[in-house]
Every structure is written in structure tokens, then in C-alpha cells.
Amino acid sequence: MAPVPKKKTIKHFTHPGHDLAEISTNEEYLCGGCRTPGGVGTRYRCHHCDFNLHEYCGSCPSTLSSFMHPQHHLNIVVRTQGARQNQRICDLCGDSVEGLFYRCKLCDFDVHPLCTQLPQYVRHALHPDHQLMLQPSVPGWCAVCKSVCSSWRYRCKTCSFDIHLECILLVPSNGASTSRSVPPTGPPPHFYWAAPPPPHGAHGYGVPPGFSPQYNPVSEAQGSSKPSKGKKLGKMMYTLVGKLTIGVIANVLFGVGDFSSSS
Structure with missing residues (x-):
């Protein structure tokens, strides 16, 4: 019988008293490093102190x-x-x-x-001709929810086309418009990616090796089709980053099959 492999442990300056063990979980938690929520996937944990750390926070460079x-x-x-x-x-x-x-x-x-760790470029079904770049800009209208974008968003500068971060994973409704106000010719796939390969493999884009896509970051956003001005992303960010990063690496077609619809 093969020996059971030992769990990976690390030492981290945010929790110097004990080693942190690598675990995989389906539970939400608060990262003791950056103080933001985490969800399904790999994390580091001190069971003695109920201390949890995002996998990326455990390895991010100084x-x-x-x-x-x-x-x-x-x-x-x-x-x-x-x-x-x-x-x-x-x-x-x-x-x-x-x-x-x-x-x-x-x-x-x-x-x-x-x-x-959010990817710099994405392509979206509502604007297939140009890549959208993550950037701040002057206020504009989100093509998905039709409310104001006032901070960082995915944007085509050439066409003044904007999509909120919290709307980028949402399947466009029939009323969503393109940058030239031309309705889509059919039910488009959600979005697809055309990005350069990460500089250091998957971790070059920050995706935790144990991250699971089976956790839906848009569940909160779907409760309201029009995010309020200045809306905070909160616990949505962990899985938003994970799913977008996996999409970049795997060239996933979102809005089709189980990947984007799983909860």
C-alpha cells in the first residue's frame, strides 16, 4: 500500500506562530492576509487559530x-x-x-x-471586433446592465464600449446592445478570450493551482440587473479572478455548457 502523501505546509509572516497547511474546501472564509473573502478551491489554514489564507496571498511576491x-x-x-x-x-x-x-x-x-490578478485583455460576444482592456476611464454606460461605469471596467477605447467588472461574466440579455447600438444577430455565447500566454504558466496570471471553477461569482450580481454607482465587488472578486484567469489560459467559451452556469 502506497504511503499517504503529506499535506503541503508553508510558513507565512502574516501568521508567524504556526505553519499553514494546504487544504481544499467548499466553504467560504475570510483571508487573514488581505482580509477579503475566499471560496471554493485551495487555501492555507491554521486549524489551531482558525486562520485562513488565500493561496495567492501565501505566495504573492513582495x-x-x-x-x-x-x-x-x-x-x-x-x-x-x-x-x-x-x-x-x-x-x-x-x-x-x-x-x-x-x-x-x-x-x-x-x-x-x-x-x-485580473487579466488585462478579454474579448466579449457583445463586442467581438476588438479586445476589451481593463482600465479606468471617464464615466460611460455598461453594455450589459445599462448603468454607469465610473471606475475600472473592461473597455474598448476605440468604440467607447464599457462593461462593469461585475457584469463581465453575466450572459447578455436580449436587450444588451453593441457599441454601435446594433442588436446581436442571435443568442451569442457569453464571452471568449484571446490573450497572450501567461509569462510564468498559469500562476503568472495568479490562478491558484487548486482553484475550482465550480463556484459562481455572479450570484450576487444577478440579484440586481443594474449595479448601483460605486458598488463594491466584495466576495465576488475571488471567483471572478479565478474564472477569468482560467478562461484566459484555457480559451474557454463562456455561456456554453456547465462551466459558466455551475454554482
């Missing part, structure tokens, strides 16, 4: 170069919980940053570790 802030490198920062400091906001998703996050001090730019 310095990061990102298209989100190409002017300067981003440095990892640990913000002590409960410290008397001004509230800081993730420039990308709008949620507060606590614990572990990336920061450019020169530009006052802050971003969650998970948010840095």
Missing part, C-alpha cells in the same frame, strides 16, 4: 510590476487591523484595503493582491 500601474513597481504592505489610520480604498474594486495589499507610495495607488 514587489510587483503590473499593467494596472505601469509607472512604478508596487510593494507589498501590511496594514495592522484596528490601527488608527485613514481608511484606504483599493483603486480597482473600491473595497477597503486591510492587512496585506500592494501600494505605490509615490502615487497613492493601492490594490488588493487578488485584484492584481
Whole structure:
């Protein structure tokens, strides 16, 4: 009988008292590193202290170069919980940053570790002629939910075509319009990808090796077809990142089959 392989363990500066064991779970949890939610997939856990860590937070580099802030490198920062400091906001998703996050001090730019793993380019069925780039821009209208995009979104600058982060995985309704206000000719697939291969394999785009796509990040968004102005992504971000990243690597056609509809 073959020996049972030992579980992987790591040491991490956010929890110096004990080793963290790698586990796979179907339960939601709060990451003790970046203080944002996690879900189905692999994480690191200290059972003694009920401490959990996103797999990416357990391995993210201390310095990061990102298209989100190409002017300067981003440095990892640990913000002590409960410290008397001004509230800081993730420039990308709008949620507060606590614990572990990336920061450019020169530009006052802050971003969650998970948010840095969103892919730069996607292609969407509502705008198949051009790639959409993740970027901030002037206010525009989301082509999926028809409400205002006021912060980071997937955008075609040439056509002034915008889609909210929280709407990118939603199957377009019959009323969704293209950038030229021409209705789709048929029920299009949700979206598909054409992106360059990741620089360091799957982990180059930040997808945790044990991430499971069987967790639907759009369940909350579907409760309201029009996200409110300044809506925070909250626990939606973990699976949003995971599914988008898997889509980039595998060139998945979303909106078809079980991948996008699973919960």
C-alpha cells in the first residue's frame, strides 16, 4: 500500500506562530492576509487559530510590476487591523484595503493582491471586433446592465464600449446592445478570450493551482440587473479572478455548457 502523501505546509509572516497547511474546501472564509473573502478551491489554514489564507496571498511576491500601474513597481504592505489610520480604498474594486495589499507610495495607488490578478485583455460576444482592456476611464454606460461605469471596467477605447467588472461574466440579455447600438444577430455565447500566454504558466496570471471553477461569482450580481454607482465587488472578486484567469489560459467559451452556469 502506497504511503499517504503529506499535506503541503508553508510558513507565512502574516501568521508567524504556526505553519499553514494546504487544504481544499467548499466553504467560504475570510483571508487573514488581505482580509477579503475566499471560496471554493485551495487555501492555507491554521486549524489551531482558525486562520485562513488565500493561496495567492501565501505566495504573492513582495514587489510587483503590473499593467494596472505601469509607472512604478508596487510593494507589498501590511496594514495592522484596528490601527488608527485613514481608511484606504483599493483603486480597482473600491473595497477597503486591510492587512496585506500592494501600494505605490509615490502615487497613492493601492490594490488588493487578488485584484492584481485580473487579466488585462478579454474579448466579449457583445463586442467581438476588438479586445476589451481593463482600465479606468471617464464615466460611460455598461453594455450589459445599462448603468454607469465610473471606475475600472473592461473597455474598448476605440468604440467607447464599457462593461462593469461585475457584469463581465453575466450572459447578455436580449436587450444588451453593441457599441454601435446594433442588436446581436442571435443568442451569442457569453464571452471568449484571446490573450497572450501567461509569462510564468498559469500562476503568472495568479490562478491558484487548486482553484475550482465550480463556484459562481455572479450570484450576487444577478440579484440586481443594474449595479448601483460605486458598488463594491466584495466576495465576488475571488471567483471572478479565478474564472477569468482560467478562461484566459484555457480559451474557454463562456455561456456554453456547465462551466459558466455551475454554482
